[in-house]
Amino acid sequence: MLLMGVVAAATGAYPLLIEQSYAMFQADDRAMLLLIPFAIVLVTVVKATALYAQTVVTAAVVQRVIADVRLAMFKHLLTADMAQLHAAPTGTLTSRFINDVDLIRNALSRVLTGLIRDVLTVVALVGSMFYLDWALSLIFFVVYPLAAIPIVRIGRHIRQVSRETQAQMGDMTALLSESLSGARMVKTFNLEAYETKRADAAFEENFRLTMQATRQRSRLDPMLEVLGGVAVAGVIAFAGWRITSGSGTVGEFSGFVGALLIAAQPVRAIGTLNTALQEGLAAAQRILEVIDAPPAIRDRPDAAPLRLERGAVRLEDVAFAYEPGADTLKGVSLDVAPGTTVALVGRSGAGKSTVFNLIPRLYDVSGGRVLVDGQDVRGVTLASLRRAVAVVSQDTVLFNDTLRANIAFGRLDASDAEIEAAARAAAAHDFIAAMPEGYATIIGDRGVKLSGGERQRVALARAFLKDAPILLLDEATSALDSESERLVQEALERLTRGRTTLVIAHRLATVRNADRIVVMEDGRVVEQGTHDDLLAQGGAYARLYRLQFAADAPAEG
Numbered sequence: 395m396l397l398m399g400v401v402a403a404a405t406g407a408y409p410l411l412i413e414q415s416y417a418m419f420q421a422d423d424r425a426m427l428l429l430i431p432f433a434i435v436l437v438t439v440v441k442a443t444a445l446y447a448q449t450v451v452t453a454a455v456v457q458r459v460i461a462d463v464r465l466a467m468f469k470h471l472l473t474a475d476m477a478q479l480h481a482a483p484t485g486t487l488t489s490r491f492i493n494d495v496d497l498i499r500n501a502l503s504r505v506l507t508g509l510i511r512d513v514l515t516v517v518a519l520v521g522s523m524f525y526l527d528w529a530l531s532l533i534f535f536v537v538y539p540l541a542a543i544p545i546v547r548i549g550r551h552i553r554q555v556s557r558e559t560q561a562q563m564g565d566m567t568a569l570l571s572e573s574l575s576g577a578r579m580v581k582t583f584n585l586e587a588y589e590t591k592r593a594d595a596a597f598e599e600n601f602r603l604t605m606q607a608t609r610q611r612s613r614l615d616p617m618l619e620v621l622g623g624v625a626v627a628g629v630i631a632f633a634g635w636r637i638t639s640g641s642g643t644v645g646e647f648s649g650f651v652g653a654l655l656i657a658a659q660p661v662r663a664i665g666t667l668n669t670a671l672q673e674g675l676a677a678a679q680r681i682l683e684v685i686d687a688p689p690a691i692r693d694r695p696d697a698a699p700l701r702l703e704r705g706a707v708r709l710e711d712v713a714f715a716y717e718p719g720a721d722t723l724k725g726v727s728l729d730v731a732p733g734t735t736v737a738l739v740g741r742s743g744a745g746k747s748t749v750f751n752l753i754p755r756l757y758d759v760s761g762g763r764v765l766v767d768g769q770d771v772r773g774v775t776l777a778s779l780r781r782a783v784a785v786v787s788q789d790t791v792l793f794n795d796t797l798r799a800n801i802a803f804g805r806l807d808a809s810d811a812e813i814e815a816a817a818r819a820a821a822a823h824d825f826i827a828a829m830p831e832g833y834a835t836i837i838g839d840r841g842v843k844l845s846g847g848e849r850q851r852v853a854l855a856r857a858f859l860k861d862a863p864i865l866l867l868d869e870a871t872s873a874l875d876s877e878s879e880r881l882v883q884e885a886l887e888r889l890t891r892g893r894t895t896l897v898i899a900h901r902l903a904t905v906r907n908a909d910r911i912v913v914m915e916d917g918r919v920v921e922q923g924t925h926d927d928l929l930a931q932g933g934a935y936a937r938l939y940r941l942q943f944a945a946d947a948p949a950e951g
Contacts, residue, residue, distance in 0.1 A: 397448035398511040404441035406518025411437065449507065456502045460495055467491065467685055475691050476756050477716070489567040490684060494560050494677035501674020504667050512667075551610055557676040559603040566596040610669075691758060693775050700778040703767045704732030705863030705894040707753060713761035714748055722748045724917040725762070732863075735895040737905035739938065740914035746898045749914075750866050753896070754783045766864070784862035786889075788869035790849045792841030797826050798833040800841070800852055804859035812859060819888055820855035821881045822848070847882060854885045865895045902939055911935065 415430055471479065471487065573589045707730040714723040723745045730736045738746040751757050752764050755771045764771045771779055784804070792800050801813050801822075808816075813833065817823040825848055829835040841849045857865065867886065883904070899905045906925045913921035913934045920934050928935035 395510065397444045397451065398514055400444035401441055401448060401511055402514030402518045404437050404444070405515045406522050407437050410522055448511070452503065452506045456499055456506060459502060460499050463498065463681060464491055464495060467681060470685050470687075473689060473692075474687070475689050476751070478687060478689070486565065486568050487684070489560070489563045490681055493563045493567075494680050497560070497673045497677035498681070501670050501677075504670040505674075554676075555603060555607045555610065557680065559600070559607060560677055560680055562596070562599055562603055566600055569593060569596050607673075691755060691776070694773060697773060697775045700766060700769060700774040700782055702778075702782050702863060705782065706730065706732045706765075706767050707864060707894055707896070708765040708768075709749070709752075709762065710765065711762040712749075712752065712759050712764060714752065714757065714759050716748075716757075721760075722917050723752075723759075726914075726917070726919055727762075728912060728919060730894055730896060731909075732894050733892055734909040735890055735897060735907075737897040737899055737908040737911045738914060739899060739902060739905065739911060739935065741938075742900075744914040745917040746914055747868065748917075750785070750868060750896065750898065753864070753866065754780050754785070781860075782862055783864045783866060784857040784860045785866045785868070786850075786853050786857050786886075787867075790841065790853045792837060792844070792849055792852060794836065794839045796834050796836055797829075797852065800837065801833075801855045801859055804856035805861075808859055813855075816855045816859035817852075819858045820851045820885045822851035822855045825851075850882050851885060854882065854889060858889060863893055865890060865893045867895065867897045869898055869900065902935075902942055913938070 411430060411434055467490065569592060573593065707728075709726050709728040712723050712726045713721060715721045726745065726749065728736070728749070738749060740746060748757075752759060753766070753771070755764075755776060758772060766774075766779065766782065793803075798810070798813055801816060802808050804816065805812075810833075814823060817826055817833075826833055826835070835843075837843045837852075841852070844852065867890075897905055897908060905911060908925070910922060911925060911928055912919055913928070915934060921928055921931065923931070923935075929939060
C-alpha cells in the first residue's frame, strides 16, 4: 500500500509540473529552467523505483496465496472421503489445481496491483485536476460514472460464463487424461477416430465458451474509449470557451488535459478489472466447493487411540450402500480370530471389496458395527486404526520415486537396514540389487520400469515394513506369470504368518489352505467353512469350485 501510494503520488505530480512549466515559460524565469527538469527526473526515478518494488512485493503476496490455496486443496483431497474423490474425475480435480488457480492468481494480481494502485492514482490525478480547475473536473465526474451500469451487468454475465468454461476445462482435461493413458487400448481397438471425435467436440465447446467470454470482455474497452472521448471533447469545448473569454489560462488547460489523459489509462483498467475479478470469483467458488466440503469420515471428538491387542476383526450385522437404496452389504456378520486367515470368495459384486473398505474405515457402515479387538472402528482415531492395517492389492500403487522410498511408505522412519530386510522377506532384494542404482533406482510413473511381479513384491515389502497385525490381501497374485506367482506366494506365506489375514480371491486354488472360507452372494454371507467341508456340503462354494476345476471336481468330491 505504501509503495502504491508513492506511485500514485508521483503520477499525480506530473500535471502540476506541466502547469508549472507553462508558468515558467510565461514568466521567463531562468532559475526554474533547471529546477523543473530536475524535478521531473526525480519524480520519474521515484515512481520507477516504487513501481518495481511494488510489483515484486505484490507478486510475492499473490504467489504465497496461490501456493497456500493449492496446498489447502491438496491436503483436503488427501483427507477427503473416498466417495468425494470418486465423484469427480482426476482430470476435473487437476483442472482446479491449474486452470482455476491461474484465474485466481490473475484476479489477485489485478486487484492488488491494478485496483488499489489505479484507484490511488486516479484519486491523486483528480486532486490535481480540482486544484487546476474544479469546474472542468465536474465534466469528468458526470461522464465516467455512467460506465458503472454496463460494467456490472457484463461482469455478472462473465462470471457465469467463466464458471461454465472452467467446468468444461475440467471435463476436457479428464478426457485427455483418459485417452492418453489408455493409448494402448485405443490403438488395439482402432478407436483413434472415435477418440478424435470426442476430443473435437470438447475443443469446440471450449472454443464456444471462450469466444462467448471474449465477446463480453471486448465490449468494455470500446465503451470506455467512447466515454473518454466524450469527456475530452467536453473538456476542450468548455476550456476553449473559458480561455477565449479570458477566465482561464493555457497552462491550467494543458495541465488539466495532461491529468485527464494520464487518468484515462487507470480509469479504463479499473473498468476492465471487473472482468478478471468475476473470473477469479467464479474460480474461487469452484475451489472452495472442494476445500469446504466436510469429510464424513473423520475422528469423533471423543475418539481414542486403538488399544491393539491381538488384531481380532469382527463384523456385526453390517449393512452398507454406496448409493441410497442400493445396498451392497445386507446384514453381514463375520468373525476373524487373531492370527488366522479367512478367505472371501464369490462372484464379482458380491461385496468382498466393500468388506475390505470398511475395516480401515475408508467408508462408514450404514448399519451394524465393525470391531477391531472389540472396539468400534468409528470410535477410535483414524491414524491408530490405519496403522494396524496393511493392504496388498492387485492394483499395485507405486510412485515415480526410488525403490527405497516406495518401500519406506510402509513406515517413513525406517532405516536402510529395515528397508532391505523387508525387501529380502518379500523376495525383492535380488532384483533390486541387480539394478544399476539399486535401491536408489527411480521406477517411473506407476512403476513402469518394473515387471508385474516386481511391482507386487515391492508392495509386499512395503507391507512387511509396516508390520501391521491385520493384513488385507486383495487378489495379490492375480495376473502374474508362474515364476512371479511362486515368488509372491512364498512371500505372502511369510507375511501372513502370525497375522490376522483376510484374503479376496477369485482363483479358489490360492485359498484352499485358508483357516476358513467365507462365501458371499448378493451382499450376504451364504456359507462358511474349510475347503473340504464346503465341498462336502455341495452348495455355493462347490458350484464355484466345479466351474473353475471341472476336470478335478469329481476327485475332490
